[in-house]
Amino acid sequence: MATIRDVARLADVSVSTVSLALSNPGRVSSKTLEKIRSAVAAVGYVADPLAQSLARGRSRMIGLVVGNVGNPFFGDIRRELENYALEHEHFVLITDSSGKPEREQALVEHLIGLKIAGLALAPSSFGPDYVRFVESLKVPMVCFDQKVAGIERDFVGSDNYLAGAMLTEHLLQLGHRRIAFIAGPQHMHTASERHRGFVETMASAGVEVNPNYVVDGQFTRSAGYEAAMRLLIQPERPTAILGANNAVALAALQAMQELGFNCPGDISLCMIDDVQWSNVITPRITMVVQDTLKLGGIIARRLLQRITSPDAAAEPAQDFVLAPKFVPGNSCRRV
Amino acid sequence: MATIRDVARLADVSVSTVSLALSNPGRVSSKTLEKIRSAVAAVGYVADPLAQSLARGRSRMIGLVVGNVGNPFFGDIRRELENYALEHEHFVLITDSSGKPEREQALVEHLIGLKIAGLALAPSSFGPDYVRFVESLKVPMVCFDQKVAGIERDFVGSDNYLAGAMLTEHLLQLGHRRIAFIAGPQHMHTASERHRGFVETMASAGVEVNPNYVVDGQFTRSAGYEAAMRLLIQPERPTAILGANNAVALAALQAMQELGFNCPGDISLCMIDDVQWSNVITPRITMVVQDTLKLGGIIARRLLQRITSPDAAAEPAQDFVLAPKFVPGNSCRRV
DNA sequence: TCCGGTTATCGAACCGGTTCGATTTTCATC
DNA sequence: GATGAAAATCGAACCGGTTCGATAACCGGA
Numbered sequence: 001m002a003t004i005r006d007v008a009r010l011a012d013v014s015v016s017t018v019s020l021a022l023s024n025p026g027r028v029s030s031k032t033l034e035k036i037r038s039a040v041a042a043v044g045y046v047a048d049p050l051a052q053s054l055a056r057g058r059s060r061m062i063g064l065v066v067g068n069v070g071n072p073f074f075g076d077i078r079r080e081l082e083n084y085a086l087e088h089e090h091f092v093l094i095t096d097s098s099g100k101p102e103r104e105q106a107l108v109e110h111l112i113g114l115k116i117a118g119l120a121l122a123p124s125s126f127g128p129d130y131v132r133f134v135e136s137l138k139v140p141m142v143c144f145d146q147k148v149a150g151i152e153r154d155f156v157g158s159d160n161y162l163a164g165a166m167l168t169e170h171l172l173q174l175g176h177r178r179i180a181f182i183a184g185p186q187h188m189h190t191a192s193e194r195h196r197g198f199v200e201t202m203a204s205a206g207v208e209v210n211p212n213y214v215v216d217g218q219f220t221r222s223a224g225y226e227a228a229m230r231l232l233i234q235p236e237r238p239t240a241i242l243g244a245n246n247a248v249a250l251a252a253l254q255a256m257q258e259l260g261f262n263c264p265g266d267i268s269l270c271m272i273d274d275v276q277w278s279n280v281i282t283p284r285i286t287m288v289v290q291d292t293l294k295l296g297g298i299i300a301r302r303l304l305q306r307i308t309s310p311d312a313a314a315e316p317a318q319d320f321v322l323a324p325k326f327v328p329g330n331s332c333r334r335v
Numbered sequence: 336m337a338t339i340r341d342v343a344r345l346a347d348v349s350v351s352t353v354s355l356a357l358s359n360p361g362r363v364s365s366k367t368l369e370k371i372r373s374a375v376a377a378v379g380y381v382a383d384p385l386a387q388s389l390a391r392g393r394s395r396m397i398g399l400v401v402g403n404v405g406n407p408f409f410g411d412i413r414r415e416l417e418n419y420a421l422e423h424e425h426f427v428l429i430t431d432s433s434g435k436p437e438r439e440q441a442l443v444e445h446l447i448g449l450k451i452a453g454l455a456l457a458p459s460s461f462g463p464d465y466v467r468f469v470e471s472l473k474v475p476m477v478c479f480d481q482k483v484a485g486i487e488r489d490f491v492g493s494d495n496y497l498a499g500a501m502l503t504e505h506l507l508q509l510g511h512r513r514i515a516f517i518a519g520p521q522h523m524h525t526a527s528e529r530h531r532g533f534v535e536t537m538a539s540a541g542v543e544v545n546p547n548y549v550v551d552g553q554f555t556r557s558a559g560y561e562a563a564m565r566l567l568i569q570p571e572r573p574t575a576i577l578g579a580n581n582a583v584a585l586a587a588l589q590a591m592q593e594l595g596f597n598c599p600g601d602i603s604l605c606m607i608d609d610v611q612w613s614n615v616i617t618p619r620i621t622m623v624v625q626d627t628l629k630l631g632g633i634i635a636r637r638l639l640q641r642i643t644s645p646d647a648a649a650e651p652a653q654d655f656v657l658a659p660k661f662v663p664g665n666s667c668r669r670v
Numbered sequence: 671t672c673c674g675g676t677t678a679t680c681g682a683a684c685c686g687g688t689t690c691g692a693t694t695t696t697c698a699t700c
Numbered sequence: 701g702a703t704g705a706a707a708a709t710c711g712a713a714c715c716g717g718t719t720c721g722a723t724a725a726c727c728g729g730a
Contacts, residue, residue, distance in 0.1 A: 027678080
């Protein structure tokens with residue numbers, strides 16, 4: 001590996017001039033610039049990013065920390081961020097916390113140690129300790145997906161209240177009254193907002209919510225399955241189930257299939273968030289989806305802004321909330 | 336941030352002693368070790384990983400390069416690698432090439448620049464240039480999924496011939512003769528092996544393969560859809576379709592649904608590789624799946640071996656090939 | 671020709687560690 | 701108490717860059 005000293009020797013200038021020429025070609029005479037350029041080419045010099053980061057105190061890497069890279073929701077976001085970062089000569093490091101706050105914290109600290117230029121974080125926790133931790137980070141950052149109260153950072157996400165409300169309204173329009181809701185962990189902002197959307201829409205329609213119809217699915221497949229089972233074995237079954245996320249809704253579909261219920265014949269089903277291959281699932285589930293592409297674009301642009309422009313870096317935190325989109329399927333019938 | 340000099344000053348020893356004590360506690364008197372330990376605790380010293388990597392010429396990071404992190408196939412592998420690496424104080428950086436060889440190459444070079452300790456690579460290309468590139472890498476590495484001829488590195492993957500053969504045999508046993516095959520890109524080892532498994536099993540059963548029944552699905556959803564359509568509009572339709580991977584098979588299912596064919600009533604379907612939520616897809620697709628957990632475990636152990644043990648590093652490249660597993664569904668009927 | 675002000679280049683210190691040969695200390699042995 | 705080998709510690713060089721104050725070269729104007 002050729003070093004900057006090799007280049008300096010060959011070009012017959014000092015090391016500092018080479019460094020200057022490479023990072024700021026304008027401040028060097030065209031003659032020496034040429035000498036240096038050809039020397040660089042001759043020895044095939046490429047700056048060592050590690051040494052650069054050490055000296056500069058920051059690298060050109062961007063950390064992306066998510067709870068589950070396999071989730072297609074993160075797929076578009078990752079792609080957008082990667083593409084945009086690449087255009088601006090930055091490089092995305094993906095890390096997966098498996099949804100565990102301790103691991104997330106370790107990963108973030110590791111990334112900070114790597115002197116990343118910026119951080120895109122999908123928070124996996126909440127509470128004062130967690131907030132304190134995130135707030136203590138000095139890196140330019142953008143949070144997304146999960147809005148955490150108390151974290152004063154840019155946030156990009158969807159209107160989850162609206163998501164819950166839209167589907168509830170849809171079911172009401174179809175004549176459903178006995179609507180069940182498989183909820184997520186209430187401490188999560190997305191979960192509580194979706195829940196609120198359901199509850200308030202029901203209330204404003206003057207329909208009472210049967211307490212037995214609201215069960216906790218923890219946003220996971222297994223808990224969702226159990227929750228769905230609890231709904232389905234009730235003597236007075238709901239006529240429709242609204243899953244607060246894709247995992248619990250599909251777990252409910254599985255439970256329905258196993259118990260021999262027809263969807264939508266016996267019970268209607270709808271969900272928030274898409275999954276891969278949803279269009280080969282029978283029935284096609286009616287859902288509300290997030291505009292992940294747009295979310296990713298906003299995250300990318302905002303983060304790069306904060307990284308590259310000192311002005312933007314000084315701006316106060318801002319929320320970017322997108323409206324979700326209704327995608328009709330054939331899993332809900334009129335009653 | 337406290338540096339090693341702060342620790343040295345407080346403990347009243349030289350910087351080099353601190354460094355030695357921290358990396359090799361045994362070679363320092365217990366008295367000074369104690370002094371240093373308490374000094375470390377007092378100032379909250381944590382070594383800067385960047386400076387360490389620069390000085391040592393290698394970091395404690397492991398690069399994982401895949402074509403699509405969203406693919407659940409990579410999910411287990413990633414998880415296994417991360418867990419195992421963490422146990423050995425290594426840290427996994429995930430990068431996604433989107434299946435593009437140029438990007439993959441850029442990513443790998445970037446990771447090498449970061450002086451990663453090891454590389455787990457799912458090759459996204461083939462051909463002499465590509466082979467030369469991979470062979471030129473001096474990092475401990477393990478390739479997986481796609482076996483590339485000419486690359487002399489450890490390889491971990493599944494027996495794809497067997498995968499194709501098993502499903503073909505299954506369909507033959509059920510009485511099918513007009514079996515169609517939606518193939519992948521033939522330059523990919525996995526694709527050609529699965530294809531070979533199909534062809535040879537048919538041959539040894541004495542069943543002729545109708546050339547119109549072998550179509551190219553490129554392992555992608557869109558190409559698979561088109562390929563399936565070509566199969567389904569033939570006057571003499573196949574009675575069964577074998578998808579060489581999950582994407583083409585599910586695309587075929589979609590095509591069948593859209594044309595009003597019943598599966599398995601009209602046409603049987605089976606596939607290689609699972610997808611998330613396959614058990615809520617109707618019908619449950621009969622498939623052969625890879626033991627991704629085990630694959631991940633082997634990749635992780637082998638890579639860490641090569642990284643940590645000089646003996647293992649010197650060993651010749653080795654192939655680890657696992658048998659896939661048959662998972663019956665209800666998408667294939669007896670004819 | 672001399673002067674003041676840019677502009678170009680340089681040297682040295684620094685980022686925060688590691689490494690290794692040299693020096694000092696320790697301790698068992700004679 | 702002297703001797704020598706082993707153990708402990710140190711100093712300096714190094715990894716490969718950046719940065720900034722200082723010096724040198726250049727230029728137009730008096």
